[in-house]
Amino acid sequence: MGNILILGSGPNAIEILDQDLSIYHKIVVINNAWRILEDWTDHIYPHDFPDKNKPSVLKSSQQKVEERQFVNIQNQYGGFVYAGGTMAFTALYWVLGHYKAEAIDILGCDMVYPKTGSTHFYGTGTPDPLREDISLRSLKAKSARAYAIALEQGCKISNLSKSESELIAPRKKSTVSPTPQPFKLDKNMLIKANEKETALGYFVESGRYWEESSRFEKHEIDLLDALWMETVITN
DSSP: OOOEEEEESSSSGGGGSSSOOOOSEEEEEGGGGGTOOOOOOEOOOOTTOOGGOOSOOTTTTTTEEOHHHHHHHHHTOOOHHOSSSSSSHHHHIIIIIIOOOEEEEEEEEOOOOSSSSBBBBBBOOGGGGGGGGGGSSOHHHHHHHHHHHHHHTTEEEEOOOOOOOOSSBOOSTTSSSSSOOEEEEEEHHHHHHHHHHHOOOOOOOTOOGOOOGGGGGGHHHHHHHHHHHHHHHHH
């Protein structure tokens, strides 16, 4: 599958309305982002996403992506403790595993939440990544991991955002701009990070890692995150 757009609920998500979307084969919207566009294809949301916030009618070209579907995909990429337990990362791995994308553009997933002002395109929402969670100790590290895995798979990730961002990915000026030159990978660090994950064995098949949080060591997660941060060379 060629180009895919992932649209989150950040304040800048509405900027996509001024962009040419004809280049995308699929448009994956996270949580409430389905309200921004009519022609999205995949609506991905967590198990506790309220029914009242879901679209009441789906077109034949649209599908909902629920927990049972994305957990299977995310498990193929090591599970939530390693991949990151927020929907931005879940959507990334869904696209990588389900669609085998060649290029992914992302908007509205910066995961930066100011203390004042809007945190989402619809106003102020709950900043999911800021909760106390073993899988979210370093958003940048989780982003570096996703970027490295995508590049190894032959997929280039770009960030359409012009704002401060926790995402590690080259910036792309617009949807129709050339795909930016990808960051380079330190292959030795990539091997070390993968070996560390294997040695830790922090895998929960159900996806509900919080139910087994007592067996995860924060110090070990921090060491692993440090390895992933050194895997992607951004300069």
